[in-house]
Amino acid sequence: MTESHRPETPEEVGALVREAAERKTPIEVLGHGSKRAFGRPLKLEITLDLSRLSGIRLYEPNELVMTAGAGTPLAEIAAALAQNRQELAFEPADLGPLYGGEADRGSIGGVFACNLSGPRRFKAGAARDHLLGFRGVSGWGESFKSGGRVVKNVTGYDLCKLMCGAFGTLAVMTEMSFKVLPRAETTRTLLLLGEDDDPALARLRRAAASANEVSGLAHLPAAVAKRSALGDVAGAGGAVTALRLEGPAPSVVARMASLRAEVAGAGPTAELSDDDSRALWREVRDASYFAGRDAALWRISLTATAAAPALAGLAAKLAGDTSWFYDWAGGLVWLEIAGAAQAETVRAAVAKAGGHATLIRAPLTERAVTAVFEPQAKPVAALSRRIKESFDPGHILNPGRMYAGL
Amino acid sequence: MPLKMPEPDRAVIADRDRLVAELEAIVSAAGVVAEARALKAFESDGLTAYRQTPMVAVLPETVQQVSEIMKLCHRRGVKVVPRGAGTSLSGGALPLADGVLLVMSRFNRVLEIDWDNRCIVTQPGVTNLGLTKAVEHCGFYYAPDPSSQIACTIGGNIAENSGGVHCLKYGLTTNNVLGLQVVLPDGEIIRVGGRHLDAEGYDLLGLMTGSEGLLGVVTEVTVRMLRKPPTARALLIGFPTSEAAGECVAKVIGSGVIPGGMEMMDRPAIHAAEAFCHPGYPLDVEALLIVEIDGTEAEVDHLVGEVEKLAKSCGALSLRVSNSEAERLAFWAGRKAAFPAVGRISPDYYCMDGTIPRHQLPTVLRRIGELSEHYGLKVANVFHAGDGNLHPLILYDANQPGELERAEEFGGDILKLCVEVGGVLTGEHGVGVEKRDLMGAMFNEIDLAQQQRVKCAFDPQSRLNPGKVFPELHSCAELGRVHVSGGRTAFPDLPRF
Structure with a gap:
């Protein structure tokens, strides 16, 4: 029997958490629940649903800042920003459809709690780089705040960073202030067709190091490219390597010419202009090539130069059909395995490459026995546990969602 | 303002000679400064209003030595204050009378430049400018550029989360760090992050950055390097009022332009700078804006035109656009010399x-x-x-x-x-010691208690840089729940578990 609470004010959140702390009753903290299947499964009887803590409290486009309740729909925020030609520069991924849910259902709180960032991450920073301040309730049942609404702030520890990617295990964020940025006037994407992983990634790394300010660097091997909804990509009949340029129109035109000169001799190319370019990078952002399926899915962050060899090695070792694609010039890999997740094999390869692997999707039974997040070295794990207890001494907030005992 | 620091521990001071001998056993006599006159050199950092000679200074060269020093001090209950170049303007490296000053200046080597992954692995005692110097011959640079970049170290930049004039577009230290090796207060050595993005687990990288040397001692740093923009041009714009200059800044950003740098000076600062180094600033304006646009040539030309239009619409009295690198640097010369210029008047x-x-x-x-x-x-x-x-x-x-x-x-x-x-x-x-006692203006008791609990997770005995950042020293055991609101529960009408 589960019991769901939907508080309407931060004070109610405080009261509910205090009571849970006193009764030592663990609670599952949720935004809209669109990513509920992300992480270790929780079997808690009480849920704290933050969807009523909704609404944009402050938006000052000229100050590049917005403050919103944790339960504010991401879609509402994106729409308000779009009216002023602004956006969240880190391109929050919409993972809902990967879990069989509908698109555009997440909350802003969930975005920051999961530290979800998209293709522009390597250039514009992650979600964690955009959170300026928050108010929340700790596991002590105390309402507290950290940070502010200005970009430059070193007053006290940067607890915003800790909250991002903590999956609600430290505190319940009730309201947050974050940085917003101008949306590029123009976007165009250069596609290189038919290149293998290794040379394609080397090319992407060179482009990242060039002066062309490329803001998207992805490589879709043939098996993934053919799942694209874009004709130019799906119909290419092989692998597709994508390089995105954004900015004022004259600048994009000049940089596209420069980028084309750089890749001269690479083979056939194609170009996507505004709408198609945006559609492609949405697919990459959301890894939508793996939506509507239920095979095990890994999200792997690793040293870019090591990505292609690591994946080639893995493909040979893993049992079952695999497919994958690269983002961030190879720094991010999405890997789908039909069959068991085979964590040991995946993690051994990733450790060798320098990085970490997260099991984004797997059946509940598998997530219950497999480490969903990369296991940590002993002293780091011990320190993380002490940090957890400094916020949540009774282990009542999403206990075990990231690691057992955290 | 009399500054209250933690009461010195007399027993520790009385036992100083033994500690010095033990430190010498770790780093050799050449790595320990114990003589009173030599210790004078370390008595303050960039905030010279406060001075305190440390009990002893130690200059390790390896992470193992740092770890052994921390273990020794942990065992003996001795306080430790880490120090980079000592350029802090908030007293973050102010020594303690009963403390070991851990001077990281010998960690002065760039360890590896990974061109293909565009990152630099370095020891913390390398200067901020030293990082750019190490990669600029190939057209790269390290983005955060605090004014003290010629002297301040990357380790100190981590401690303070340093910014600089370019951080509006390129971020602060925290946005440019990929990995750290850290020695915890008990001597344990940990690694967080690496050459990849977004480390697993809690964001210890983000927490360490800006923690003012209270959580651990940084012994190795991995930072991103960026491609130097091919072109940069600056606009020097004078306004009749600070309101007009402020309006121009808002309009530039509102229009979607993020300049590489955007600096404002008021009349006294303009006059001081002009008298000091004659950059050719207009003297009949109340506010001066320097707007720098960087990027590819096409982008810079386009955006300079946009900013010019906006500045005129805000009533600019004078406007010059740099037409050469020399002119751009001249625009900046006055701003960069603002502090010494004011020092002269x-x-x-x-x-x-x-x-x-x-x-x-x-x-x-x-x-x-x-x-x-x-x-x-x-x-x-x-x-x-x-x-x-x-x-x-x-x-x-x-x-x-x-x-x-x-x-x-x-x-x-x-x-x-x-x-x-x-x-x-x-x-x-x-915050350091300078703004420590003002923390209450921004944070309430609960906010501060939560931050101090985080400190306790790293340093339960409060031996690492105590007396900084927090207005009151609490023992970790005291930091239980702050408010019980008299046993009453708020919102008695709410449905309960």
Whole structure:
């Protein structure tokens, strides 16, 4: 029997958490629940649903800042920003459809709690780089705040960073202030067709190091490219390597010419202009090539130069059909395995490459026995546990969602 | 303002000779400074108003030595204060009478430049500018560029989360660090992050950055390097009022342009800079903006035109666009020399560092003007206009009895004003000892207790850099729940578990 609470004010959140702390009753903290299947499964009887803590409290486009309740729909925020030609520069991924849910259902709180960032991450920073301040309730049942609404702030520890990617295990964020940025006037994407992983990634790394300010660097091997909804990509009949340029129109035109000169001799190319370019990078952002399926899915962050060899090695070792694609010039890999997740094999390869692997999707039974997040070295794990207890001494907030005992 | 530091532990001081011998056993006699006169060199950092000779200074060369020093001090209950180049403007490296000063200056090597992954692995004692120097021959640079970059170290930049004039577009230290090796207060060595993005687990990288040397000692750093933009041009724009300059800043950003740098100076700062190094600043304006646009040539030309249009629409009195690298650097020369320039018109100055929501600038400048009259002390303002970071320079004469105290009180009022209008106490200099006792203006007891509990997770005995950042030292055992609100539960009508 589960019991769901939907508080309407931060004070109610405080009261509910205090009571849970006193009764030592663990609670599952949720935004809209669109990513509920992300992480270790929780079997808690009480849920704290933050969807009523909704609404944009402050938006000052000229100050590049917005403050919103944790339960504010991401879609509402994106729409308000779009009216002023602004956006969240880190391109929050919409993972809902990967879990069989509908698109555009997440909350802003969930975005920051999961530290979800998209293709522009390597250039514009992650979600964690955009959170300026928050108010929340700790596991002590105390309402507290950290940070502010200005970009430059070193007053006290940067607890915003800790909250991002903590999956609600430290505190319940009730309201947050974050940085917003101008949306590029123009976007165009250069596609290189038919290149293998290794040379394609080397090319992407060179482009990242060039002066062309490329803001998207992805490589879709043939098996993934053919799942694209874009004709130019799906119909290419092989692998597709994508390089995105954004900015004022004259600048994009000049940089596209420069980028084309750089890749001269690479083979056939194609170009996507505004709408198609945006559609492609949405697919990459959301890894939508793996939506509507239920095979095990890994999200792997690793040293870019090591990505292609690591994946080639893995493909040979893993049992079952695999497919994958690269983002961030190879720094991010999405890997789908039909069959068991085979964590040991995946993690051994990733450790060798320098990085970490997260099991984004797997059946509940598998997530219950497999480490969903990369296991940590002993002293780091011990320190993380002490940090957890400094916020949540009774282990009542999403206990075990990231690691057992955290 | 009398500064209260933790009461020195007499037993520790009495046992100093034995500690010195044990430190020498770890780093050899050449790595320990114990002689009183030599220790004088370490008695303060960039905030020279506060001085304290350390009990002993130690200069390790390896992470194992740092670990052994920390273990020794942990075992003996001795406090440790880490120090990089000692350029902190907030007293973050102020020594303790009963503390070991851990000087990281021998960690001065760049360890590896990974061109293909565009990152630099370095020891923490390398200077900020040293990182750029190491990669600039291939057209790269390290983006955060605090004014002290010629001297300050990357380890200190991590401790303070340093910014610089380019951070509006390229981020602060925290946005440019990929990995750290850290020695914890008990001597344990940990690694967080690496050469990949987004480390697993809690973001310890983000927490360590800006923690002012209270959580651990950084022994290795991995940072991103960026491709140097092919072109940069600057606009020098004079305005009749600070309101007009502020409006121009808002319009530039509102139009979607993010300049590489955007700096504002008020009349006293403009005049001081012009008298000091003759950059050719207009003297008949109340506010001067320097807007730098960088990127590819096509982009820069296009955006310079946009900014010109916006500046004119805001009533600019004068406008010059740099047409050569020499001219661009000349525009910056006055701004970069603002501190020494002010130093020449006044025997002493006290540099403040608040951040405010940008639209509050006219209000804040007006109120600073009123405070200036109240305290009878002049003030010059330089402002990182793009990100709202304000540096009022309070002019005083330390030889005049009472002036330093007045300057400090004036500074405190300015910072409280910053908080009052929605800003923060410090944008980039850190809290240290300087703003420690003002933390209550921004945070309540619960906010501060939560931060101190985080400190306890790293340092349960409070031996690493105690007396900094937090106005009151609590033992970790005292930091239980702060509020029980008299046993009453709020919202008695709510459905309960």
